[in-house]
Amino acid sequence: MAGQIVAVVSQKGGAGKTTVVMQVAGGLAERSRPFAIADLDPQESAMRWSELSAAAGTRIPVAHSVEGADAAVQLRDLAKTAGLVLADCPPSIEHPNTLAALEVADLVLVPVVPSPTDLWSTRAVEKLILQVQERRKTLKAYLLPNRVLRTRLAGEIVDFMHEFTLPVVSAALAQRNAFAESALIGGSVFQLGRAADSAQEEVRGLVRALLKELETKKK
Numbered sequence: 001m002a003g004q005i006v007a008v009v010s011q012k013g014g015a016g017k018t019t020v021v022m023q024v025a026g027g028l029a030e031r032s033r034p035f036a037i038a039d040l041d042p043q044e045s046a047m048r049w050s051e052l053s054a055a056a057g058t059r060i061p062v063a064h065s066v067e068g069a070d071a072a073v074q075l076r077d078l079a080k081t082a083g084l085v086l087a088d089c090p091p092s093i094e095h096p097n098t099l100a101a102l103e104v105a106d107l108v109l110v111p112v113v114p115s116p117t118d119l120w121s122t123r124a125v126e127k128l129i130l131q132v133q134e135r136r137k138t139l140k141a142y143l144l145p146n147r148v149l150r151t152r153l154a155g156e157i158v159d160f161m162h163e164f165t166l167p168v169v170s171a172a173l174a175q176r177n178a179f180a181e182s183a184l185i186g187g188s189v190f191q192l193g194r195a196a197d198s199a200q201e202e203v204r205g206l207v208r209a210l211l212k213e214l215e216t217k218k219k
């Protein structure tokens with residue numbers, strides 16, 4: 001089995017890449033699904049977050065630092081042993097680590113905060129992904145609305161996201177303190193108990209959508 005690779009990519013920092021990786025990690029751990037985390041961002045926030053999570057006794061494994069000329073090979077090797085790899089990428093589509101992840105990914109998730117500047121920078125990410133998809137027809141890629149506010153404006157921007165060429169995944173994360181809080185304590189929203197019910201449900205929805213996509217071939 002070659003295993004599968006999910007790359008979380010965006011052009012800007014702050015879109016929620018590391019948050020998405022770590023919350024999905026928490027959701028996979030809750031399902032006892034084996035996986036590994038690859039940290040391709042030189043800032044190593046997934047590495048630090050996962051070290052904290054492991055120390056806090058969660059079932060989230062410590063991330064593997066992946067970089068250098070053979071980053072793509074390292075990701076493939078990790079996928080072979082772990083079965084599923086969540087790859088947290090640097091906040092730049094020009095970074096060689098991001099390009100390496102796109103070359104070997106089965107699925108790309110692009111977290112997008114529904115604000116005008118994030119939407120603009122997402123156009124550039126989308127362009128790159130569409131180019132890669134020209135060569136790699138089996139590559140799936142989805143936008144993931146993150147930090148969604150329940151206001152009319154945000155609703156309109158989420159509608160607008162449907163105008164991108166890339167599809168929007170059938171899940172979203174709202175703007176919630178629980179997502180930021182879980183980084184401080186180490187772990188995911190599943191370590192926050194009942195108080196984080198809504199956040200947990202959102203992450204479960206995202207994990208379900210992700211696993212379903214990984215089970216099906218691109219049409």
Ligand SMILES: Nc1ncnc2c1ncn2[C@@H]1O[C@H](COP(=O)(O)OP(=O)(O)O)[C@@H](O)[C@H]1O
Pocket residue numbers: 010012013014015016017018019020045091146147148173174175176177179180181183
């Ligand atoms: N859905 C969310 N609700 C609340 N805060 C969020 C959410 N997603 C991300 N954040 C916060 O936004 C900041 C940037 O998120 P992060 O995951 O580090 O982004 P990136 O890895 O893309 O740079 C962090 O402080 C994080 O806690």
Ligand SMILES: [Mg+2]
Pocket residue numbers: 017018019041045046
């Ligand atoms: Mg990050």
